[in-house]
Amino acid sequence: MARSSATFVCQSCGAVHNKWSGRCDACGGWNTITEEAAPAPAGGGARKPSKGRAFALEGLKTDDAEPARRATGVGEFDRVCGGGLVPGSALLVGGDPGVGKSTLILQALAAYAKAGGSAVYISGEEAMAQVRLRAGRMGLAEAPVALGSATCIEDILTTLDKGKTPGIVAIDSIQTIWTSALEAAPGTIAQVRTSSFDLVRYAKATGAAVILVGHVTKDGQIAGPKAVEHLVDAVLYFEGERGHQFRILRAVKNRFGPTDEIGVFEMTGRGLAEVANPSALFLGDRDSASPGTAVFAGIEGTRPLLVEIQALVAEAGYGSPRRAVVGWDAGRLAMILAVLDSRGGLGVSAHDVYLNVAGGLKIGEPAADLAAAAALVSSFAGLPLPRDTVYFGEISLTGDIRPAPQAELRLKEAAKLGFSAAVVPQDTRCEGAGLKLKTVRNVGELLEFAGAPRGKSART
Numbered sequence: 001m002a003r004s005s006a007t008f009v010c011q012s013c014g015a016v017h018n019k020w021s022g023r024c025d026a027c028g029g030w031n032t033i034t035e036e037a038a039p040a041p042a043g044g045g046a047r048k049p050s051k052g053r054a055f056a057l058e059g060l061k062t063d064d065a066e067p068a069r070r071a072t073g074v075g076e077f078d079r080v081c082g083g084g085l086v087p088g089s090a091l092l093v094g095g096d097p098g099v100g101k102s103t104l105i106l107q108a109l110a111a112y113a114k115a116g117g118s119a120v121y122i123s124g125e126e127a128m129a130q131v132r133l134r135a136g137r138m139g140l141a142e143a144p145v146a147l148g149s150a151t152c153i154e155d156i157l158t159t160l161d162k163g164k165t166p167g168i169v170a171i172d173s174i175q176t177i178w179t180s181a182l183e184a185a186p187g188t189i190a191q192v193r194t195s196s197f198d199l200v201r202y203a204k205a206t207g208a209a210v211i212l213v214g215h216v217t218k219d220g221q222i223a224g225p226k227a228v229e230h231l232v233d234a235v236l237y238f239e240g241e242r243g244h245q246f247r248i249l250r251a252v253k254n255r256f257g258p259t260d261e262i263g264v265f266e267m268t269g270r271g272l273a274e275v276a277n278p279s280a281l282f283l284g285d286r287d288s289a290s291p292g293t294a295v296f297a298g299i300e301g302t303r304p305l306l307v308e309i310q311a312l313v314a315e316a317g318y319g320s321p322r323r324a325v326v327g328w329d330a331g332r333l334a335m336i337l338a339v340l341d342s343r344g345g346l347g348v349s350a351h352d353v354y355l356n357v358a359g360g361l362k363i364g365e366p367a368a369d370l371a372a373a374a375a376l377v378s379s380f381a382g383l384p385l386p387r388d389t390v391y392f393g394e395i396s397l398t399g400d401i402r403p404a405p406q407a408e409l410r411l412k413e414a415a416k417l418g419f420s421a422a423v424v425p426q427d428t429r430c431e432g433a434g435l436k437l438k439t440v441r442n443v444g445e446l447l448e449f450a451g452a453p454r455g456k457s458a459r460t
């Protein structure tokens with residue numbers, strides 16, 4: 001089939017079209033399609049297909065031990081990677097501009113180099129002087145990191161090939177890297193894809209661990225997202241709410257480890273500090289005994305995490321009531337409100353409702369339902385909940401409270417932080433945590449516990 005020399009490529013998802021259109025059929029993005037001169041098959045220029053050569057197929061069994069991981073020494077980072085970087089692997093670290101990606105990577109490289117590893121940091125965004133200034137401010141100027149400032153992939157690979165293979169190479173950021181083999185402008189999907197592919201190939205060929213830094217676009221995707229995400233072995237997102245100094249590193253894909261781990265950092269004047277006990281951080285200011293707050297005993301990855309959930313239920317003004325939620329799913333809030341109304345008879349549906357997760361954390365666990373419901377009920381009734389109590393459990397549409405996994409881990413963390421009671425689903429067992437357990441079977445029992453009045457709208 002003859003191919004035209006120009007193709008139209010979606011800059012968001014990488015889909016190739018043979019004519020321009022305003023909307024990409026593949027991802028639905030508007031105005032994302034641009035013309036690119038040469039078609040860019042992964043790995044470089046178009047070649048004539050050669051005659052195939054047979055290769056041996058082998059079994060799954062191996063005598064090789066698990067590869068020794070390269071731990072950087074930044075504990076939270078290593079844990080999210082699954083215990084350190086795997087030799088020959090490629091890792092993508094994505095995040096909004098300014099969230100602290102460069103800071104994190106520089107710290108990880110410096111720690112690795114200080115412990116005797118060889119680390120290379122290639123900055124495509126900042127000049128050498130800027131990186132040095134930052135390193136100086138963070139007290140890392142003495143770390144033997146090899147620093148370079150370059151954007152051309154051929155220059156980078158030639159430089160890397162010259163010396164001994166480094167243990168870790170970081171490229172900051174992948175959007176600035178371009179190859180002279182393509183006419184497309186730097187930052188276009190063809191350039192990002194080709195450069196990433198070359199770097200991944202370099203990692204596989206030499207055994208160096210490669211870290212790619214990538215920016216996230218407005219709608220929360222790494223620019224040129226799918227094209228890079230499937231190339232690399234692991235994808236980590238670095239996120240933080242504006243106005244909070246906490247930063248959370250989250251694995252969204254990991255071929256060598258779990259994807260539900262999070263690492264918690266705090267941005268300080270001297271770089272990122274690891275937060276060893278994140279529960280203390282997300283508990284907010286627990287001194288006030290005001291209505292509308294409940295502590296959720298959650299699990300993030302392998303770690304228990306206590307977070308304060310705050311709710312405000314207020315008389316609605318004109319029109320339809322307002323619902324606003326930060327750190328939780330808006331659909332989930334609507335569901336909980338509906339269940340509280342129709343199963344518990346709370347009568348909250350005509351009120352404005354605001355829900356906030358303290359500390360800028362985002363919660364995805366269904367087990368947070370019970371804590372959110374408790375906070376809502378407490379605010380609606382104007383009665384504070386007992387201060388020494390944590391909550392967890394999933395609420396079903398029938399109004400029943402369903403059990404949550406790893407109850408013991410949650411309760412032990414709560415006990416460690418000085419809580420003395422927990423409101424939990426039925427059949428929750430816990431030996432040795434020393435907490436007083438109050439089991440609730442349905443939202444009606446929760447309302448009773450919180451001392452809330454049952455409204456007229458009760459349909460049960």
Ligand code: TYD
Pocket residue numbers: 095096097098099100101102103104134137138267268269270271272
């Ligand atoms: P940076 O790592 O440059 O972000 P990214 O690479 O993700 O774009 O971090 C930028 C922000 O971090 C900047 O707004 C200032 C802040 N910062 C500190 O607060 N303390 C520090 O020690 C450093 C290095 C940065």
Ligand code: MG
Pocket residue numbers: 101102103125172
């Ligand atoms: Mg940066």
